[in-house]
Amino acid sequence: MENGGSTPIRELEEELAAFCPVVSFREGDLIYSPYQQDTVAYVIQRGRVKLYHLDESGKKLTLAILGEGSLFGEMALVGEELRQTNAEALEETACWAIEREQLLARAKSHPDLLVQLLELLLQRMSETQQRLKELVFKDLETRLARMLLQLMNKYGRKRHGRWEIELKITHQELAELVGGTRENVTMILNRFEEEGLIAKQRFQIAITDPEQLSKRAALDSLKERVSEN
């Protein structure tokens, strides 16, 4: 379940193994942070990595929580760009470190390599655009419902007749994922729980009624009907 099943990363893994060193991080390690300039991107071999922006005021926006097979730090592969986000290991994590020059050299003889990286990149691009769209069009409750479903898909495991999200997560972190405040997230989660959509305890959420939750996620914020315009 860790990797949606749709991505054939095995080949890529072999390719990377051939010319990339593996680097390891421990829980809480900062892999990089903004304004650094370096020339290495990463593909996750094992573990989880959080990408996030930090505002001057300390507010945080999480761009993604990535698992095995995901590419990140890709900006380093071309141009002179500095890092723009923080990347933090959420647990014991190992990554292939793709050094820019190495990659470009290697790509000449192994053209498929770039195509596979391109694929991973487009996947991230697609997710980012989706986030942008939701932030503008959907209200907080909808966004949170969607996020819970996404987490279920990525990290969910069925047990005792419900989908437990195997990711230690706080309300604060959820808020940072959906672009809201901790207080509002807590309120909405409690609402969901009262309605029997989810069950929760500290650091832990389980989806008890995915179908119903999906409805909440699809509904548009304010209107039930706009026949014509």
Place this chain on the structure above:
Amino acid sequence: MENGGSTPIRELEEELAAFCPVVSFREGDLIYSPYQQDTVAYVIQRGRVKLYHLDESGKKLTLAILGEGSLFGEMALVGEELRQTNAEALEETACWAIEREQLLARAKSHPDLLVQLLELLLQRMSETQQRLKELVFKDLETRLARMLLQLMNKYGRKRHGRWEIELKITHQELAELVGGTRENVTMILNRFEEEGLIAKQRFQIAITDPEQLSKRAALDSLKERVSEN
């Protein structure tokens, strides 16, 4: 000024010319729209293209207004993804049409090709993340100020001691670019004009005081000082 000067697209142009047909669109033409499935991406040779999302309710969010040398429709290059946005020609526009299979074949013998496309793609990715960040962290006035400066950089031309934005644009369209409503954009523009930062007429905006406007763009919405936390 059309193309920031930083991108060496000339080489890419030659590459594309070698195996891509050129397709033309007229002002208002829809190049593609969501849920279509096809396998061609575009690089703009001449003209301007707007990428946007349309909500069920008719609300619009503009992702980007692209000019010469920009890549779009790139999702079509891998996977089975359907189109997710609308792409519309804002004026007489010509594009190289990059057919997926052709590209992949060509890439084998011309490895640089993918690298250059990758570069264009990362540029878009970077802009998208920037937008996301602004939407969460900055208020409408700040976002609008930034957008005006961006438009100035891309489409501005100095004349009569001010930077005229050579892009016919309505308040509605500006609103769709910054994620706000037409009414509020009108109000803020008038405020900017009263303060002498910009000058405007129908369909037309000029920046009269870029420095001052930049300050408005950088300021955070609510606090002047947060010494420690």
Place this chain on the structure above:
DNA sequence: ATTTTACGGTTACCCGGATCACAGAAATGG
């Protein structure tokens, strides 16, 4: 030249959600 449509300007009102301010409960660490 007149009608029609689209854009720009402005107000009053309202609501989602941020802020602020606590309090209890569960972990963590000396």
Place this chain on the structure above:
DNA sequence: CCATTTCTGTGATCCGGGTAACCGTAAAAT
């Protein structure tokens, strides 16, 4: 084991900005 920190729960209050409802004016259509 107690003390401190970290999370969660819940109110009161406030505000940015969306919604609705106009009107004047410039442009486009016939």
